Amino acid sequence: MSDERLFSLRNRWFTVTVGGTLALAAFSAAVGFIWLPSAQHDQPFQGIWNAICSAAGVPQQWLRASSATPVPLVQTSAVAMTPQLLADSGSTSIGRGATLSLRCTMCHGVRGISDANSPNLAGQYASVIYKQLADFQSGARRNAVMSPMVTNLSDQDMRDLSAYYAYLPKPEALRASASSSMPVPDIVSHGAPMRNIASCASCHGGIDHKAGSPWLEGMPAAYTRGQLQAFANGTRHNDISEQMRNVARNMTPDEIDAAATYYAGAQP
C-alpha cells in the first residue's frame, strides 16, 4: 500500500474522484449558466454569452432604450446621509458657527433653546442640522422664514453652524422631565407594527439612534405636531426614502398629539 501512488492517472481513486468532481461541476455549470438562463426570452438573455453573463451576475443595464433617469415629481434631498457625516468638527468650525448663529437667535434662542415654537437646536446632531440647512437651500424643504435665511450660506457656513449648535449643551431640565415623570406613550415605545410604524424611540433615541434622525426631547409640541402633519399631507418631503412620510401618514391624530406632547415634556 505504501508504494501506491495516489496522484497518478493509473490510480482509479484519483481518476474517478477527480473526474467525477469535474464532470459534476461541468454539468451543474452547464445547467446553471447556459440551460436555465436560456429559458428566459428577454433580450439580455439571448445567446450563450449573454446567458452566461447574466447567470454569473455581471451587472447589465436593462431596457437600454429608455434608460434616462426619471425626474422626481417633488424635489427631494440631495444630502448623502451617513452615520459618519460631520462626526468630528474642529474648534475653528465651532467658533465660526457661533458668529454666524447670531442671525438665528431671534427664533432659535440665544443659546439654541427656542421660546417661539421653533425647534431647539442646542446639542442637536450636527448632521441633522446640516441636512436641514442644505435641504432649505436646495428647496427640498421650504419655509417662509428659513428659505430666504439660508440662500446665501456657503456649504462651509452650514457645516460651521451645525458644528456650533451640536457643541451647545442640551437643555438638562427639559430632558429630565421628559424622560422620568411622564408615562411613555405606545407610539413612542412600540410604534404600531401592523400599520408599519416603527417606534419613535427606535430612531430618535431611547432605544436606538439612526443617522439623520434628530433627538426630540424638549422640542415644542406645536413644532413636532406641525411637522408630523406636514409629512402626512406631503407638504414636507425632504425625508430620505419617504421614511417619515410613510410613518406620519399612518399615524392617527391622537398618536401625533401623544408623541408631540410627550416629547415636549409638557402637560396636554
Next chain:
Amino acid sequence: MLNSKRLVLAHFWLGFVSFGGALLLGAWQMWVRSPLHPWLQNPELYYRSVTAHGSAMAYVFPTLIAMGFGYAVTELALKKPLIGVRWAWAGFILVALGTVTAMVPVAMGLASVLYTFYPPMIGNAFYYIGIVLVVVGSWIWVALMSINLAAWKREHRGVPVPLAMFASVAGAYLWGWTAVGAAIEILFQILPVALGFKTTIDAGLARVFFSWSLHAIVYFWLMPAYIAYYTILPRAIGGRLYSDSMARISFILFLVVSMPIGIHHLFADPQVGSGFKFMHSVFTALVAVPTLLTVFTICASVEIAARLRGGRGSFGWIKALPWDNPLMLALAFSFVMLGFGGAGGIINMSYQLDSTIHNTQWITGHFHLIFGGAIVIMYFAIAYDLWPHLTGRAMTQFKLMRQQLWLWFIGMIVLTFPWHFAGILGMPRRMAFFDYTDPEIAEQAVSVIISTIGGAILVVSAVMFFVVLIRAHRAPRVVLEEYRFSTAVHESKTIPVALNSFGLWLALMIGLTLFNYGYPVASLLLRSDTSVPAIPIGGPQR
C-alpha cells in the same frame, strides 16, 4: 490510554457551561416574544440576548466539544500521548479568553449584531476580536490534530489510520478551511471599520465570505456526532461497524462537498448571480449522499448488534436492541431528528422551494432541530460515554440519563415542529416582538406558545444533564477496562492510500471552493461601487 484527562475535561466543561448559559437565554427569548409575555419595552435587549445565544452556541460550544473530543480521540485511537499538550492548553486559553472578550461588549449592548455579524451593522471591535481569538485557538487544535496524525503515520508506515482519528482529522481540516471565510470577513472587512480606519464596508461581499463559513460550520458541528455514530455506538451496544471503508468515504465526502455550498444561504441576495446559486444548490444536494451512507451503515451496524443479541425477523430485531442503554436511545433520537431536519433542509437548499420559507421562522426551527437536536444529543452521548474514562469514577445513573435524553428529544420536537409551522404561516425571523392580537398573525400565537413550552422542557433536560455530570465527579472510583472504539465486521489489514490520506481530498476541497466562490468574490472585490456606509451599533442612544 488517556493522559490528558484534565485537558479534555476543561474543554468539555467550558463548552457545556457556555451551552447552559446560552440555553437559558434561548428559552428567555422564546418566552418574551411569545404571547405569554407583554412586548419588551426595549427590543435591543432581545437582540443582545440573541447575539450572546448565537455566539456561544455556534462558535464556543461546538468548537470546544470538537477540540476536547479530538484530543481524546488522538490519545485513545493512536494509543500514544498527545504531542503538543502545552500548545493544546494555549489553544484552550485562547478560546476561553476570546469567549470573555466577545461576551463583555455583547452583555453591555455594544455589539448586538447577531452572531452572523450582518454588516453594514458594526458593533464594538472587542466582540470581533474575541471571535477571532476563539477561531485562532481552534486553529491550534487543527494543527495539533494534523501533527499527531503525521507523527503516528511516520511510525506506522502502511498501517491504516484508526477510523476515529481519520474522521477527527477530517473534521479538523474541514474547520480549518471553512473558518477562513469568516476570518477574511472579520480581519479585512469588519475590523478596519470597527477600529475606525474606514467608514464604509462592502456588505454584499461580506455576506459571500460569511456564507463560505456559515454552511460548512454546520458539518463541523456535525463531525463529533458522526464520529460517535461510527466509532462509539456499535461498540457501546455490543455490535460491530458494518463497513470501515463506507465510514471513510462518508467523512471524505463531507470534507470535499460541504465547503462549496454556502451560497444557498444567499438565494435572496442580489449580489450573487443565479448560476452560482444553482451550482451551490447542486453541491448542497450532494451532501445528502454521505448522510444517507451514514444512515445506511449505522442502521446495518445496529442490526448486527440486534441479531447478535438474538433478534429475529425483518423488523423484529429492533425489539432486541439494548434500549436501556442511553447511547442506543441517543442514537435513535438523533436519527429521527436528523431525518426530519434533513427533509426540511432539502427544502432550504432548493433554489425555488427556499423562496417559500426564506427568512421565516422555518429556518430557525430547522437549524435548532438539526444542531440542537440531532447533533447536541450526540454530544450528550459522547460525554456519557467518555466521562468515566475522564474522571475515573463510575457513572451508573442510567435511568436519569435516559430521562434526560427523552426530555431533550421531546423538548426539541415540541420546540421545533411548531416553529417550522409558524414559518410556513409566514412569520419572519429576527423580530423582537409580535402583536398577536392582530387577526392577520393571531393564528401564529398557538405555535409560538407550544414552542415556548418546548424550550422550557429543554431547560429541565439540561439541568438533569448537569446533575448527571456533577454526580459522576463524586461517584466512587472504579478501575475501567481500556477504552476502545468499535471494530468493523471485516477488519482489513490494508486499505487504499486514498482512504488513508487527505492530500487528494484537501486539493479537491480547495479546488471546488475556488471554482464555486472565485468569480462571485473576485467580481465584488474588483468593483468600486459596492461599499455602503457602516452603521455603528450600540453607540450613544440619543
